[in-house]
Structure formats: C-alpha cells, structure tokens
Amino acid sequence: MSALIKVDHLTRVFDVSKPWLNRVIERLPRALLTAVSDVSFEIEENSVYALVGESGSGKSTIGKIVVGLVPPSEGAVEVEGVDLATETDAARVEAVRADIQMIFQDPYASLNPRWRVRDIIAEPVAAKGGDTRGLAEKLLEQVGLSARDADKYPHEFSGGQRQRICIARALASGPKIIVCDEPTSALDVSVQAQVLNLMSDLREELGLTYLFISHDLTVVHHMADRIGVLYLGRLVEEAPRDRLFDDPKHPYTRMLFDAAPRMDAFGREVDPPKGEIPDAINPPSGCAFHPRCPLAIDRCSRERPEMRRIGDTRVACHVAE
Amino acid sequence: MTDTPVLSVRNLVVEIPTRRGILRPVDNVSYDIHAGEILGVVGESGAGKSMTGNAVIGLLDRPARITSGEILLSGQPIHNLKGEALRRLRGKKMGMIFQDPLTSLNPLLTVGDQLTETILEHLGVSQQQARERAIAALEEVGIPAARSRIDSYPHEFSGGMRQRVVIALALCAEPDLVIADEPTTALDVSVQAQIVALLKRLCRERGVAVMLVTHDMGVIAEAADRVAVMYAGRLAELGPVREVLTAARHPYTSGLMASTPLASQGHERLRQIPGAMPRLGNLPDGCAFHPRCDYAQDRCRRDPGPTLETCDGRAACWFPLGAERKQEVGA
Ligand SMILES: Nc1ncnc2c1ncn2[C@@H]1O[C@H](COP(=O)(O)OP(=O)(O)OP(=O)(O)O)[C@@H](O)[C@H]1O
Ligand SMILES: Nc1ncnc2c1ncn2[C@@H]1O[C@H](COP(=O)(O)OP(=O)(O)OP(=O)(O)O)[C@@H](O)[C@H]1O
Ligand code: SF4
Ligand code: SF4
Ligand SMILES: [Mg+2]
Ligand SMILES: [Mg+2]
Numbered sequence: 047m048s049a050l051i052k053v054d055h056l057t058r059v060f061d062v063s064k065p066w067l068n069r070v071i072e073r074l075p076r077a078l079l080t081a082v083s084d085v086s087f088e089i090e091e092n093s094v095y096a097l098v099g100e101s102g103s104g105k106s107t108i109g110k111i112v113v114g115l116v117p118p119s120e121g122a123v124e125v126e127g128v129d130l131a132t133e134t135d136a137a138r139v140e141a142v143r144a145d146i147q148m149i150f151q152d153p154y155a156s157l158n159p160r161w162r163v164r165d166i167i168a169e170p171v172a173a174k175g176g177d178t179r180g181l182a183e184k185l186l187e188q189v190g191l192s193a194r195d196a197d198k199y200p201h202e203f204s205g206g207q208r209q210r211i212c213i214a215r216a217l218a219s220g221p222k223i224i225v226c227d228e229p230t231s232a233l234d235v236s237v238q239a240q241v242l243n244l245m246s247d248l249r250e251e252l253g254l255t256y257l258f259i260s261h262d263l264t265v266v267h268h269m270a271d272r273i274g275v276l277y278l279g280r281l282v283e284e285a286p287r288d289r290l291f292d293d294p295k296h297p298y299t300r301m302l303f304d305a306a307p308r309m310d311a312f313g314r315e316v317d318p319p320k321g322e323i324p325d326a327i328n329p330p331s332g333c334a335f336h337p338r339c340p341l342a343i344d345r346c347s348r349e350r351p352e353m354r355r356i357g358d359t360r361v362a363c364h365v366a367e
Numbered sequence: 368m369t370d371t372p373v374l375s376v377r378n379l380v381v382e383i384p385t386r387r388g389i390l391r392p393v394d395n396v397s398y399d400i401h402a403g404e405i406l407g408v409v410g411e412s413g414a415g416k417s418m419t420g421n422a423v424i425g426l427l428d429r430p431a432r433i434t435s436g437e438i439l440l441s442g443q444p445i446h447n448l449k450g451e452a453l454r455r456l457r458g459k460k461m462g463m464i465f466q467d468p469l470t471s472l473n474p475l476l477t478v479g480d481q482l483t484e485t486i487l488e489h490l491g492v493s494q495q496q497a498r499e500r501a502i503a504a505l506e507e508v509g510i511p512a513a514r515s516r517i518d519s520y521p522h523e524f525s526g527g528m529r530q531r532v533v534i535a536l537a538l539c540a541e542p543d544l545v546i547a548d549e550p551t552t553a554l555d556v557s558v559q560a561q562i563v564a565l566l567k568r569l570c571r572e573r574g575v576a577v578m579l580v581t582h583d584m585g586v587i588a589e590a591a592d593r594v595a596v597m598y599a600g601r602l603a604e605l606g607p608v609r610e611v612l613t614a615a616r617h618p619y620t621s622g623l624m625a626s627t628p629l630a631s632q633g634h635e636r637l638r639q640i641p642g643a644m645p646r647l648g649n650l651p652d653g654c655a656f657h658p659r660c661d662y663a664q665d666r667c668r669r670d671p672g673p674t675l676e677t678c679d680g681r682a683a684c685w686f687p688l689g690a691e692r693k694q695e696v697g698a
Contacts, residue, residue, distance in 0.1 A: 239627075246636070263556070305556050310588065312588050319561065322525055323557075
C-alpha cells in the first residue's frame with residue numbers, strides 16, 4: 047500500500063489583523079489565526095480518509111490546501127509525489143490538478159445558474175481544450191440522472207440532484223482523488239443516503255480515493271476507512287474507523303462521541319460537555335484542549351503533546367494510553 | 368393539574384394564494400402538547416414544519432394565512448387573535464427559539480435591556496426586580512458570570528452563548544409553551560448537547576410544553592416524548608418517540624430511519640427513498656407519498672389522501688407497516 051496523498055507538518059496561518067491605520071490608532075497588535083497547526087497524515091489509494099471536527103477546527107482549510115486552492119504557510123502536501131505549492135514543472139502540476147477535484151457543501155452556490163447542465167459538467171474539460179462530445183450525457187447517467195437532463199438549467203433540479211451534477215462535474219476530468227467538503231450537510235437524510243450510496247459506488251467502479259470532510263459522526267462512520275479528529279487546527283487523534291469508534295483515546299474524541307445525539311438513545315441524559323471551543327487567535331498554551339479536559343495534568347498547560355503511536359492509533363495527548 | 372393540553376391544534380390549514388393556484392403548506396394538521404412534554408416535529412425540508420410553528424405563534428408571513436382549523440392555548444382559541452392581543456400573548460404565554468439566534472436578538476440593545484424589557488412588559492415587577500430576574504434567567508441557561516455579562520451586546524457572545532440568551536429571553540416571562548424551530552442546527556455537536564440538555568431540564572422543571580422542530584433524528588430520540596412526522600404539509604405519523612422510531616408504521620418514517628446512517632451498519636449500503644418530496648404546487652393525487660412508496664397499491668393513488676383520523680390514529684397510511692401483527696395481537 048502506498049500513500050497517494052502525504053500531508054506533512056502542514057500549518058496555515060491567516061492574518062486577521064485590522065487595517066494598519068486602525069491598529070495604530072486603537073493600539074491593537076497584529077492578529078494571526080492559526081487555522082491549521084502542524085498536521086500530518088497520509089491517505090492510501092482507493093481509501094476514504096475522513097476529517098472530523100467542530101466548526102473552525104480547520105477541516106475546510108486542509109481540504110483547500112490539498113487541492114491547491116490555498117497555499118500552506120509551512121509544511122507540504124504531496125499528491126502522487128508532487129508538491130503543488132513548489133513544483134516547477136508545469137506539465138506535472140497540470141497532470142496532478144486534473145487528478146484531484148473538490149465537491150463543496152452547497153450544491154446551489156457551486157453551479158452557475160445561467161449555464162446549461164451540459165456546459166457546467168463539461169467545463170473543466172473544455173477549459174483545457176479536451177473533447178467534450180457526449181461527456182456530460184455519459185456522466186449524468188453515471189451519477190443516476192438522465193442524459194436528457196443535459197439541456198436543463200440548475201434551478202430545475204432538487205438539492206440532491208444538484209449535488210449529483212456537482213459530482214458529475216468533478217468526475218469530468220477523470221480524477222483519482224475527490225476532496226468532499228461536507229457534501230451532504232445541506233441535504234435531507236433520504237437524499238443524503240442517495241448521494242452517499244452514489245459516492246460509494248463510484249469509489250468501487252472508478253477506484254477513487256476520497257478525502258471526506260464532515261462534522262457528522264454518523265456519516266463519517268458510514269463512509270470512512272480512516273479518520274482524523276481535529277481540534278482547533280490540530281490533529282488530536284487518528285485511527286482506522288472501527289478502532290476509533292471502539293476505543294477512542296483522546297479525551298476530546300471521547301467528549302465528541304458522548305455528545306453526539308444517538309438515534310437509539312431514548313431520553314438519554316447526557317452530561318453535556320463543559321466550556322466552549324476557545325478563540326483560535328489566542329489558543330490555550332500547551333495542549334489546546336487543556337481548559338476543558340477532565341484528565342488534564344500540570345504538564346498539559348505547558349507542553350504541547352506530540353503525536354504518539356499506540357497500536358494502530360496516533361494520538362496527541364500526554365496521558366492517553 | 369388539569370388534562371387540558373397546553374397546546375391543541377385542530378385540523379389546521381394554512382394556505383398561500385399564488386398566481387398558479389392555492390398552495391397548502393399545512394394541510395389538516397392536528398396534535399396536542401401537554402405541560403412538561405416535548406413534541407418533536409421532523410420531516411424533510413419543505414414539509415411544513417416551520418409553517419406549522421409560525422401559525423401557532425401567529426407569525427405567518429403574508430400571503431400565507433390560516434384558512435381553517437383551530438389553535439387552542441390551554442383551551443382558549445388563539446387563531447383569531449390579531450395585533451396587540453396576539454403580541455401580548457406571544458411574549459407572555461408563548462416563547463420562541465429560532466435557528467439563527469440573531470433573528471431573535473436586537474443587535475443595538477444589550478442582552479440585559481432586552482431581557483428586562485420583556486420581563487417588565489409581561490410580569491408586574493419593578494425595574495430592579497426585573498434586572499435581578501434577568502440575571503437569574505441568564506444564570507439558569509448557563510451563562511457564566513451572568514452578573515457581569517448582562518450589559519454585553521449580542522455580538523460579544525459566541526454562537527452557542529447567543530442561543531442560550533435567546534432561550535433565556537423565550538423563557539423569562541414564564542410562558543406555558545415554547546416553539547423551538549431548529550434551535551441547534553447551526554451549532555456544533557458539543558454545544559448542541561448543552562442546549563438540548565438545557566431545554567429538557569427547563570421543560571421538566573418548569574412544566575413548559577415544547578414543540579421542538581428539527582431534522583435530526585438523534586436529537587428527537589434523546590429529547591422528545593412524542594414525535595410528529597410531516598410530509599408535504601400533512602402529518603404522516605404521530606406517536607410516542609420510541610415506538611415511532613423503532614417500529615415505524617408509515618413507510619415514509621420507516622424510510623427516513625433506514626436512510627439515516629447508524630453506527631451498527633458499517634459500510635453497508637444505506638436504504639434510500641427514491642426521488643424527492645414533491646413541490647406543493649404539484650402534489651400527486653391520493654397519498655402524497657405514493658410515487659416514492661414501496662408499498663403503494665391502487666387505493667393509494669385513487670382514494671383521497673389518508674389522514675391520521677381516517678386511519679389508525681398513528682400513521683396516515685392505508686397499509687401501515689406492522690399492522691397485521693397488531694391485528695393478531697388484538698384478536
Ligand atoms: N481566508 C481566511 N481568512 C481568515 N481566517 C480564515 C480564513 N479561512 C479560514 N479561516 C479561519 O480558520 C479557522 C478554520 O476554518 P475552516 O473553515 O478550515 O474550519 P472548518 O473546520 O471547515 O469549520 P466549519 O465546520 O465551520 O466549516 C477558522 O477559525 C476560520 O475562521
Ligand atoms: N411565500 C411562499 N410562496 C410559496 N410557497 C411557500 C412560501 N413560503 C413557504 N412556502 C412553501 O411552504 C412549504 C413549507 O415550508 P416550511 O418552511 O414550513 O418547511 P420546513 O418543513 O420548515 O422546511 P425546512 O426543513 O427547510 O425548514 C415549503 O414547500 C415552501 O416552499
Ligand atoms: S494532553 Fe492533557 S489536556 Fe490535552 S487531552 Fe491529554 S490530558 Fe487532556
Ligand atoms: S397510503 Fe399507500 S402510498 Fe401512502 S404511505 Fe401508505 S402504502 Fe404508501
Ligand atoms: Mg468547513
Ligand atoms: Mg423550517
């Protein structure tokens with residue numbers, strides 16, 4: 047097994063300072079927000095790697111760095127051995143870009159309302175001067191729509207159908223990897239099931255590899271082979287799916303699992319999690335989770351835990367075992 | 368203690384006149400909510416959940432309006448109230464919590480001013496007492512250091528804290544009924560768990576009746592006593608939460624449950640309900656679910672749509688699931 051994607055000590059810092067003049071007048075310091083902090087993981091070919099975490103944990107930023115929409119501040123992403131941020135050979139960059147596509151949460155916003163579905167789907171190929179004859183029709187059938195839909199406009203479709211169109215467009219260039227950022231979060235469960243099943247089928251038929259971003263633990267559990275848990279831009283735990291759900295080791299992972307509503311937990315009295323996610327501009331010292339952690343010890347506020355390997359789990363916690 | 372439900376909705380119909388005809392986003396809906404009870408309302412987007420809630424609190428946006436049916440609050444009809452009478456009742460007897468806390472909060476007033484204003488308007492207390500009550504209300508919903516944060520503006524709170532403020536605002540005049548429309552949908556899992564626990568506690572301790580609209584079956588399972596499943600403006604199923612979720616009688620409910628990924632399923636294919644919910648202007652004849660239903664028969668397409676009343680009171684379906692077994696037991 048070889049890694050198709052290698053994410054290596056990835057860090058991304060955003061400058062969220064007010065304009066220079068305001069800072070001078072209001073005597074404010076520069077504000078830097080670390081959206082992704084020293085994250086490393088690998089994705090194997092034809093597998094589904096999921097990133098979970100709450101809002102602002104850095105999931106989308108990692109996804110955008112992986113497809114090359116946002117450059118990293120430090121560290122690197124290698125796709126098929128090519129680092130998109132530094133590679134100078136234009137032909138190699140082009141080839142890798144065609145191999146990796148992205149699908150977003152909102153199927154409404156990501157389709158141009160004035161274009162026919164045929165043109166929307168074929169656009170990534172047409173832009174490179176490729177042959178688009180019959181392409182949209184073939185892809186529409188592949189994602190469970192009909193070839194006749196090619197002549198219609200996006201507004202004529204329901205939310206789930208639009209997400210299928212987005213998937214068809216992502217498939218147009220014949221990619222190997224699809225980064226899916228909350229692909230079903232805007233959909234109803236019955237429609238979500240259609241889209242998740244389609245994604246599973248395509249993975250088998252086309253040998254696709256997914257980086258699957260979601261905050262929904264049940265969806266992640268259903269789709270993923272390997273799962274990384276993010277907290278405030280840091281990867282706190284990573285493990286194969288069943289390992290993670292059967293034996294979560296990081297206190298944050300446990301808190302997240304305990305808090306998630308369960309369909310079989312009638313009238314369950316949860317002891318709700320304490321506190322809130324801290325401000326990403328001034329994260330807590332040491333382990334970012336220490337102000338909320340029931341297991342925190344002195345060392346946790348001073349020293350950031352390194353990623354350690356325990357069996358087939360990787361976990362960043364001083365006390366986990 | 369009396370047996371009169373806090374809220375009683377009887378054959379409620381909401382209509383929207385359009386150029387292409389009259390739409391019925393709420394069609395003949397009836398249900399009760401008792402004191403201290405949480406009724407969960409689920410269904411796909413566009414099913415009419417928010418319309419039903421808005422009709423109850425008298426907040427329908429024109430041109431939508433109630434065209435028939437009754438809404439009784441502790442036995443008193445309220446569907447005909449207008450203007451000032453309705454507004455007073457809304458603050459005093461009914462509280463509401465929406466998905467986006469910012470729609471319920473005035474960005475220009477401090478949280479304390481908004482709370483004291485509501486308390487002063489509805490409860491006969493002094494300014495000083497109102498402020499103390501406001502602080503107590505914030506403490507009750509878990510705002511840390513409420514006394515020092517009461518003079519902050521909404522934007523100075525995080526999303527989860529704002530939703531707590533909205534809950535405090537909805538409850539500060541001690542209403543009998545709270546309508547919560549997707550109160551946790553925009554929030555993170557950990558904050559959602561806090562808010563759901565809070566709603567449950569307040570409902571139990573204060574005996575408030577709660578209508579909890581959400582599309583999250585997990586939230587329903589953990590919080591609701593009974594659940595109403597809506598489809599295309601009608602009630603598809605209504606019953607105790609455990610029974611509806613574990614032994615659905617309506618094929619739509621059963622489909623919803625089967626299409627929700629469960630931890631125990633692993634990578635197995637999800638069951639999917641084919642197609643999508645029809646648009647209101649284009650409802651199929653008969654049972655509105657029949658084009659998507661695995662069990663549809665001639666009668667489903669031919670007869671007028673089944674309702675809870677014309678069926679067994681639990682599922683609006685001519686051929687409910689598990690019914691044969693029920694007959695055997697009954698015989
Ligand atoms: N272009 C940007 N400029 C400044 N800050 C940004 C930018 N993009 C993201 N951030 C910040 O980086 C952090 C991580 O954001 P990101 O969108 O990656 O989170 P996420 O895990 O995808 O969250 P969500 O679940 O809400 O989508 C957040 O604090 C966000 O505000
Ligand atoms: N002004 C309007 N004109 C026509 N149809 C409308 C209007 N307002 C609402 N509707 C329709 O009324 C129906 C019920 O809407 P409602 O907001 O109650 O759905 P909901 O169940 O709350 O859905 P969601 O889960 O998306 O919030 C929808 O089909 C909607 O399209
Ligand atoms: S390192 Fe310390 S604070 Fe962080 S999760 Fe582990 S025990 Fe808790
Ligand atoms: S009435 Fe018929 S079509 Fe409607 S849900 Fe029941 S079986 Fe299905
Ligand atoms: Mg995101
Ligand atoms: Mg709604």
